[in-house]
Amino acid sequence: MSAKPGPAPSSTDPTPSAAEKAFRAAAASPSFPALEEEVLAFWDEQQIYEKSLARRADAPTFVFFEGPPTANGMPHPGHCLTRAIKDVFPRYKTMRGYRCERKAGWDTHGLPVEVEVGKALGIHSKEEIEEYGVEPFIQKCQQSVWRYMQQWETLTRRLGFWVDLGEAYVTYRQSYVESVWWSLKNLFDRGLLYQGHKIVWWWAQGGTALSAGEVGQGYREVADPSVYVLFPLIAASDAAPKRSLVVWTTTPWTLPSNMYAAVKADLNYAVVEDGETGEQFVLAAALVETLAAKMKRELNVVETVSGASLVGRRYEPPFADYHDRLSDPQGALKSGGQEHWYWRVVAADFVTTDSGSGLVHLAPAFGEVDYEVFSEQRSRFAEGEAPDLLCAVGPDGKFTAEFPEMEGEWVKSADKALTRQLRDGGKLLYQEQYLHDYPFCWRADQDPLIQYPRESWFIRTTQFRDLMLKNNSQIGWQPEHIRDGRFGNFLDSNVDWALSRERYWGTPLPIWVCETTGRMEAVCSYDEVLAKPDVQGTEVWEEAKRANPELADDLCVHKPYIDAVTYASPFAEGARMKRVSEVIDCWYDSGAMPFAQWGWPHQNADQFAEQFPADFISEAIDQTRGWFYSQLAISTMLFGEGASIDVSDSAASGSAGAPSGSAGASTQLADRRSEQAYPHPYRNCIVLGLMLSQWFEATDEDGKKVVALTQEETAEHAGLSFTKKTGKMSKQLRNYRSPSEIFDRYGADAMRWYFFANQAPWNSIIYSDSAIRDSIPEFLLRLWNTFSFFTIYAEIDGFDPTTATDADDQLTPESLASAPTYRPASQRSEIDRWILSELNVAIGTITDRMDRLDNYNACAAITSLLDGLSNWYVRRSRDRFWAKDSQSADKHDAYWTLYEVLVQLTKLIAPFVPFLAERLWQELTRPFGDRVLASVHLCDYPASDETRVDTQLSTSMKVLREIASLGRAARADAKLKVRLPLAAVEVVLSEDTQIAWLQSHDSLVREELNVKSVAYTTDGGDYVQYSVVPNFKRLGPKVGKQIPAVKKLLGEADGNELLSQLQTTGTVSLSLPDGSTLELDSDDIEVRLQAREGWAAAQGASCVVVLNTEVTEELRREGIAKDLIRAIQSQRKEIGCEYTDQIEVGVVTEDADIRKAIECHREMICQETLARQLVMDGLPSVEAVEIENGELFVTRVND
């Protein structure tokens, strides 16, 4: 890395020396990574980011929220994308005049941290953690949070993501925790927090619940018993035949805890009779045959009944223990009457006939859907009359005394014995093995997980479902389908938020419970607890701090210290208030960031009022149920309609540092809310797609997978055949390059541009070495070459933009106009006006797209502008830059035009590729020294100058470019290379609107096609066959069903005749088959041309270009001269001539054509090659080069 900053205007020397003042030719192919490192150093040194914010100190805000990543994990390529997207819009908005603060943030709580620490300590169960000690464990967690901080900061900086890392919010900080506490207290006081059961995936051996993500990791295919069990129905009378429900399950160990059997109400059930035993069974009609086939028995249908008719029927439970102990309890229903608590048939929608018997065994303790049915059932009973949950299994996964015969047995190993018991009791109809995916603990992969009920705290989010939906409807989602699709559906099926976690490292639930009465209250800050009567236990923290003064003060609000704090109960004399033991879901932490990042409402009322809601956030799609939801839910509950925000209690509690603005916070926010009740907490959200990798994979002779990241790398493994793969990134396969390698090889701009310009951000994005590498020549290098071209000639000609004495510090086009050599665009040549028009059209498009958060199409507009600049403007203007007279008006026009476009383009690309833009800015503004802004990122984004847009010219130029392209195609077809001049081309157009313009500007075509003359005509009957087709868009609505007839008539008619009719009368009349007549004017039809056979011609959409293929002697000689020029030029380069060096040329040949060509075109040859002399002889001590039919000698002339 260079120690020096980029070649910015030097601060030590305010007046640049003459040498510094001039442009200097730029390196042909720069090292982008090295360039970027220089720019980074420059930004740091000059504090450009800080300056960019300071310039907008009083500007309107554009609010950005950083979704906090966890610094506990290594940053990976996916983070590059989110961070790049999070960077480009704030940069853009800043240039557009907004103040966009970018407060970083870190998510620091939760199980992943505990797991990391556990790994390091070699422990993983909760027991082991308790044994180790919660206090040292928590301290280790706090330290572990910053494990990869260095890598994160490096990545963030290197990618060019401008964000205030120094001011980052951190979820474990006391102020953050207290904001979260405040919000929870608010919910608690409003009765929105409650305790209930939650069925979780439970790791019995470790005594802990697993998160969905963890469960997902541990699925693997296993064979479980699949049993069809008989539940004998309790018959209405003894006379009735014995009937049993056929119930299917793959978890026999849950049968002792059976509570119900479920049917689907609208399904048909068959009563079948076993041909051998005469027993009767009930199962889904659709599954009778399947089961009969399995059992190899005949099952005769006796009767068919509906599922609904089975509902309410009672049966004998498969194991009688509960039944024996509880007898058969009943309870009063809300609707009046009595109902049995257990062992009856209920209806449930999730029942299907896809597998099993169409009758489902419900053990609500061990299944989430089962539990929902149970809750439904409970709700039917009157207060105090509802059934209790049956659960014969302990948290250790072993049967309890509720199922005495197997007490202490691990449930999963009880399946066999249970099945045997069922068979012995005649209750097993059929048994087989069933292959399915079942989750195991990812930390102990021999331990199967079970679903198990746990006490949990919930937030009553369901109460806010409609408000959240209403809120969601106002969010600007990118892509839009998220709103009514994935996110909308998710909100639609909202269930109460299971908030608590029985873990250690998290925000403690701020609820204290009275040990005597069980009554509870919530607190909103540490100080509020301290202010309670007769507080005890604070010494635990104080001692810890004394013993280790390094301890982060924030830990005082964490376990185990906060757990030790108790106070006198206001509910019962002499009783103590103790905190509940749980911590909360860390998604709640992140969702609280809009206010918690400021410590609001305990402090920073102004910041919060100003920075809420966000104008823009972005994360990947996996956050729909994560951060997108947690933010929306929390904001809706706290700030939405009907919420009451009372921050006075926080002030009253004497919260340390409660700001003076705090009292006003409530009203301020309310005002803001009434202005814009919706949407919040974020107005716009870009949902990013998945990040995939692409690599080459082969299998070696040992059957091991070999991965190569590029085609080239595959060559290192001779003999293996590689296939290209696209898929998820895998640490084990190492099928992707680390971001830092990409930065070192190709640079951050290459990666950024690839992300921004190659696909809409919500598509899955492929992160591959080659894809990123390819964005260099496609865009970065092409732009650099164009810039380099400019500097080469600006240096030669001494172009000096500082002659614009009124130039402002951003070099706006208007201010450059003060230069004496600067002519208004209207006086410049066509091509200058054209590129300026294209520039201003592009500016309009780019700003329009970016304002709509559409980076993809903005980039497309930039690319096409660059294409026009590089492939047409510069190419067609080359000879203007080569022209001898360095002071001609035309040359000045060319310089001013190219300079302006480059300067504007540099600003346009600044948010996207900030490094290259910075370097270009510094190079382009070098002559101005420190009269201009030090960084392009301090500039305003260009505004489109409508007066420079000339749509007519754009259209005409498009036709012209098409003509040139067609001419080349025709030449290629006729095998007449471009260096050979031709006498004429004729261009046949379908309409005359462009002809006048084309005629007056045909030098471009003549040069481009190397022809002596161009003629334009609409009357090309000799070369062209005309045909006429309807203009469907216009005629469709007009004639409707007649369209096919019109098309047919026009197609059959002689096109040439129709055209002449149209030209003379202005209309064409058609007699339709239905007898009516249709008059068509020129807008109703479209004329198409087709080149006739036998001409060297090429056809496009609107014209045909016909070549005159006759090659005269004269033309042939000119062609030879041009060949010779090319040979001399090539030799100039070979002997190392500078652009301006003069040469002498000698040609030795016997070829009469060559001699003649030189004779005729001596002047042109000398001029083009800067030859002082051209002799028909060898040159002394100069080596000859072979040319066709002769030898060529070229030598530099020294002055």
Added chain:
RNA sequence: GGGCGUGUAGCUCAGUUGGUUAGAGCGCGUCGCUGAUAACGACGAGGUCCCAGAUUCGAGUUCUGGCACGCCCA
């Protein structure tokens, strides 16, 4: 099993309110240029727009039903 998304050239992707010759970049082929030159340019080949129905004068685009893949949830 449910929800959502995707399916267009060898590859990666665009494709506006439905309008009749479906585009770009890369790759490939041919050629050109040789004073932007370890670049650059032009031209060309390459398509059952996943399948099947429906609506319509007209469907890559709208609707219905499938198929495949991906993600999320169960």
